[in-house]
Amino acid sequence: MTEHAFYPIGTPGQPWGAAEKAEWLSRQQRQRSYAEDVLAAIEPLRARFDVSEYGRLDYAPDTYPLLAVRSRDWREELPVVLVTGGVHGYETSGVHGALRFLREHAQDYAGRVNLLVAPCISPWAYERIHRWNRDAVDPNRSFRPDSPAGESAALLRLVAPLQGRVLVHIDLHETTDSDESEFRPALAARDGKPYEPDSIPDGFYLVGDTDNPQPEFQQAVIAAVEKITHIAPADAAGQIIGSPVVAHGVINYPVKQLGLCAGITDARYTTTTEVYPDSPRASPEQCNAAQAAAVCAAIDFALARQG
Template sequence: MTNVSFYPIGTVGEKWGDAEKAAWFASTQIKRSYQDNVVTPLKAMGSQLGVLGLSVVQYGALSIDPARYPLFAVKSATFDPNKITVLVTGGVHGYETSGVHGALAFLANNAAHYVERVNLVVAVCVSPWGYETINRWNPKAIDPNRSFYTKSPAEESAALMALVASVPQGFDVHVDLHETTDSDEEEFRPALAARDGKAFIPGTIPDGFYAVGDTENPQDAFQKAIIDGVSKVTHIAPADDKGEIIGSTVVQHGVINYLLKALGLCSSVTGCIYNTTTEVYPDSPSATPAECNLAQVAAITSAIDYVLALN
């Protein structure tokens, strides 16, 4: 485990400047292949998706290496105004593996069940550089999942916002796929504290799946439907002895709420009524990578099923 009392970049109590951010960037390493693990499987689905009336579209590319990091989404080829419209986002935090591979698994195995009933947009890996370096931030030490607002400093977030804006009828459902990992506590939260010149206060990582709703629009029954669906695949995180999960009050089994828009979170990007952020725990001794991917798929399908049942 990383020594969380001291982060090796920067001066304790001082915010990072350009030199510290450059040193942090220099410390990152490519650890896996976005092209091999994400782009190639997605393109291999192209003909299968085409038969379903879905198209693989490029909606941008990262400036650090546009050829290496194109941004892809799968969209309904035509949008029917009489159908609900669903957005699925994976890999906003690139290191959160099951978000990316859960989105791919949904497209490969489940999308066919829904294409006649919903308009669909799936952004498989919003942060491909973060995917390759197994990182929460982008190359500029910016968290894309705190950057969904006007004039975003994160190009990953700005590109996704432009994609969302290109769908004029708007969205009814958004499922944003995430993980909470041991590395949050060991690496990423200490780095955040160092970057911002703050003291790191250790926390705890919940063992199991949980969902994050919107404090201003909680939609409790919708969140419960997701928890019920995921519980058939993997275990749900219990509240800690304070009745909390990662410092937030548990409002029902496996659910906490955040002020999504105020925090610039991805799940606020559409302004839709039914949105959720999934949080899978891949480091649990009781879960496998395959199980984590299936939990993400269960969250997507449970969310869509709930809203379809209302219409």
Template structure:
């Protein structure tokens, strides 16, 4: 399959310019409301946590303020946990899973950790159900100096201003059927390359950092999530989305090299979760619960081993 067959914008073999990016943006529309579905859940946590605005997107600063949720009693003798969701705004359980963890489980873990969550890094993407921002830039390939993505730059500034180094970072994502039907074909068209069809894994998996895999830690996340939803099997090539499966439900990426959110800190323990929301056997709430289970599995492991 070629990009010309797969995507209607652009000229095969040529990277998009400003005209194509504007043409793509014109195809987007608001499908759900950040201010109605997400912001009230964030503000509802004000009695238990410090809710702060750490930025706003220039596309519409009133519509798209960016919020963090932090432990009230920050203590220097406790390690810091960063939870990020909605870096890809269309990945719904990343947003609502982060919020559900903060509402239901975070208080328990504050005895061990300082916790900071950025539950919806890309609210424009959340509203338009998109992987990219309005400039056809992927925030999750833009975590580097002088980032072209406001979403990434704002989060990097938040992390840089934390009073302590981050020990644990859990970045909540989904792999959806639309990755294959829309977002990967669009990426190939944007970059002027041929689109090669792939398959979508049926189930949950994690992406660790190839520079610091922490495979026992990844296994603990998988074990916790397996109690909630099914784990993605390897394909016939022993891979998930083109990467070798190094153990059950785990692949590895070079986080910093690729500009991924998973590389935004120098954490000792990091994982990127990938929930599969399009399975006919799961519900939206099960997807949220899988994200909560992933965070719990990660933090329980660190409690057992970091404090041992």
């Protein structure tokens, strides 16, 4: 028997209209500062990298500059590595793992790859510790030409000139307990669908691309992260979040079909990380370190295969 969770906005079975979305928006409160946590952390990087504004979100009364960090020694003959974080603003280590990579590891790849890092794609949601943007749209289902999410559209414009040149794209995410307590029930309520409970995997895992799975690449990333934090096991059905486990800590999604960030390039090597910060076995430090280690492992594997 399917359980139905009560969500305090809307009428069960009916998709939200403007009134329900307005009620949802009225409940969202700023809980942390994009300027203090992210923009201030990017500022010192200007001494070693080129920092540019690739878009601006006008969410009155606030505006949010979207910043990208690039290799200063960009060379046209080098492969491009794209690192994205904070597509879902509440997934904290995606943002801070990307910043940690820039601070501590990015210089190791100078002259070997062109780095392009967008550490916080959804700053409004970062401040409110939420999955959606201000319009109750999930940016990570919105990476398509007619995107309804300004966050997604801005990143697509940033990446467009690099199509065909990206070797690696790693998109940094988390799976949290609030996925099951808040965000999945909210999604069901917003869309007028029944809520179907699922379990939260305890540990790190990767989401590869069904159409380009690259199993050796995925396992190289898992092996590097496993030195820092534990890898999520399959559940009793052999699945993680409802998808079959295809290798240790790896599931696959059709990323382009779903409009996911990991599908915005035709990179040979793509993956989405999923850290589990609510585990009693993982600290915020471990989560940030795991994200940075995943980026390094992804680049190292790709460069080794480049010869």
